[in-house]
Amino acid sequence: MKTGYLIDMDGVIYRENHLIPGVPEFIQALIATGAPFLFLTNNSAPTPEDLAVRLKHLGMHGLYARHFYTSAMNTADFLCETDPGCTAFVIGEGGLLTALHERKIANDAIEPRYVVVGEGSTTMDRLTKAHECIERGARLLATNPDNWCPVSSTKTRPGAGATAAFLEASTGRRAYYLGKPNGYMFHRARRKLAELALGEPEQVVMIGDTMETDIRGAFEAGMQSYLVLSGSTQFEDVGDYVYQPTRVLRTVAELTDEVHTGKPPDLRGDRAAASSGFRSSKAGLRHQTDILALHKPRPRPAMTK
Numbered sequence: 001m002k003t004g005y006l007i008d009m010d011g012v013i014y015r016e017n018h019l020i021p022g023v024p025e026f027i028q029a030l031i032a033t034g035a036p037f038l039f040l041t042n043n044s045a046p047t048p049e050d051l052a053v054r055l056k057h058l059g060m061h062g063l064y065a066r067h068f069y070t071s072a073m074n075t076a077d078f079l080c081e082t083d084p085g086c087t088a089f090v091i092g093e094g095g096l097l098t099a100l101h102e103r104k105i106a107n108d109a110i111e112p113r114y115v116v117v118g119e120g121s122t123t124m125d126r127l128t129k130a131h132e133c134i135e136r137g138a139r140l141l142a143t144n145p146d147n148w149c150p151v152s153s154t155k156t157r158p159g160a161g162a163t164a165a166f167l168e169a170s171t172g173r174r175a176y177y178l179g180k181p182n183g184y185m186f187h188r189a190r191r192k193l194a195e196l197a198l199g200e201p202e203q204v205v206m207i208g209d210t211m212e213t214d215i216r217g218a219f220e221a222g223m224q225s226y227l228v229l230s231g232s233t234q235f236e237d238v239g240d241y242v243y244q245p246t247r248v249l250r251t252v253a254e255l256t257d258e259v260h261t262g263k264p265p266d267l268r269g270d271r272a273a274a275s276s277g278f279r280s281s282k283a284g285l286r287h288q289t290d291i292l293a294l295h296k297p298r299p300r301p302a303m304t305k
Contacts (some may be wrong), residue, residue, distance in 0.1 A: 001302040004193045004201030005030065006186075006223075009051070010229020011209035012252060013039070014070050019058050020230050022253020029259040031062050036197035040189050040206070042144035042179040044072035044118035045162060047091040069189050071143040071160075072099040072118060078178055079141075081112065088141075089133050091126055091163060092118030096143060105180065111136070116200055117164045117175070118143040126165060134171045140164065144179025146213075151231065180208075181217030190221075195259035207252060209233055213240050219243040228252055230242060231244060 007013065013023050030037045039051065046054070048065035055063050072092070076099040079086055090097060096118040100107070114292075115130045115138045124275035134140055144157035164175040179185050194200045205224045208214020209231025218225035220243075227245035229235055230252075238248065249255070 002197070003035060004190075004197060005035065005254075006040045006189055006193065006204060006206045007037055007216050008180075008206075008208035008210070008219075008231075009039050009041045010043070012207060012228055013055070014058060015059075015230070016151075016175065016277045017058065019060065020251055020253075022251050024060060026252045026256045026259070027060060027255045028062070033259055033262070035259055036193050037067065038189055038193050038196065038202055040159075040180065040185070041068070041215050042071045042146055042188040043074070043149070044070055044096045044143040044179075045120050046070065046095045047072070047098050050095065057067075069093055069192055070099070071185065072096040074144045074185045074188055075116060075118075075141065075178050076100050076103040076105060078184055079103070079114065079116075086103045086118045088114040089130055089138065090116050090118070091120070091130055092116065092143070092160075093120035096120075109133075112138050114139050114141050115191050116141050116143070117167065118160050119149070122163060127163075127170075130167055131170050134167060134173050140167055140171070140175040142175045142177045142179075142186070144175040144213075145181075147189045164281065180210075180213035181220065183221050186221035186223065187215050188243050190223075205246075205256075211238065211245075212244075214247045216243055217239070226255070235275075 014020060014237055021100070048068035048070065052063050072095045073206060075096070080103045085095050087106045089109055089112040090100065090107055096116065097107070109129065112133055113192045115133050142160045142164035144162045145158070147161040147165065148156045149159045161177070164177070170176055190204055195205060203224060205226055206214055206218035207226045207228060209235055211227065215225045215227055224246040226247045226249055227233060227238065227252055228249050230250065235248065238244065250292050
């Protein structure tokens with residue numbers, strides 16, 4: 001069975017500026033066997049070229065821009081498909097600006113059709129300008145729902161969801177959130193994976209470390225999902241969720257032999273691990289979720305880690 005892999009990055013491939021043990025062997029197994037794979041990230045700040053260079057510096061070779069799909073690229077695809085010829089006022093960094101430019105979506109600070117929010121530093125002047133554009137009728141779009149993102153084991157930074165929440169609160173307008181877990185991100189990623197593989201894989205697996213985005217998105221897209229415990233999710237927290245991963249693994253290193261042999265796994269043990277023995281830790285929310293009526297502005301979720 002030909003399997004394609006969608007792979008999250010932070011917490012799955014690296015933590016801070018260090019590869020997670022076993023990752024090089026796993027990626028080289030994918031390359032050596034010709035298994036199609038695509039790195040899928042909610043971070044809209046870097047370009048695919050930036051990510052390829054970063055992994056090269058970390059010791060990963062043989063990766064190119066075509067192996068990456070970011071929420072910035074997903075946002076550009078969405079706008080190009082749903083509203084060709086539109087313009088946008090952008091709060092974000094190079095990856096988002098580049099993705100929109102490549103799809104010929106002009107940056108417009110006078111009368112934009114959309115305000116597009118991504119990762120990155122901003123100023124009160126730009127937030128005020130975005131607020132004014134929304135009041136004049138621009139639609140609010142965020143590249144992803146992450147309220148905060150990890151920088152190191154002890155440090156985080158605000159995410160696109162937090163900036164969008166600011167504008168939701170100030171304008172009373174509700175944002176539309178792309179990126180994981182939005183089904184459009186998985187739909188476009190699956191299409192891109194098929195292009196890389198020169199044909200649709202028989203099955204697609206999402207490998208991620210976050211229940212709210214990676215695992216939820218895969219579940220809603222009808223894909224298998226493998227949760228790794230090398231990132232943001234602790235084993236004891238998994239039982240808090242209605243949806244569950246297909247498998248729970250310590251790291252992607254556990255998949256290396258499987259990729260080499262091509263043998264399907266015995267999932268009975270993984271399913272048992274994913275459905276029993278959990279206790280709740282009631283951690284704070286990291287992501288915006290669709291929990292309120294559409295006519296109400298949503299309150300900002302807790303930013304605890």
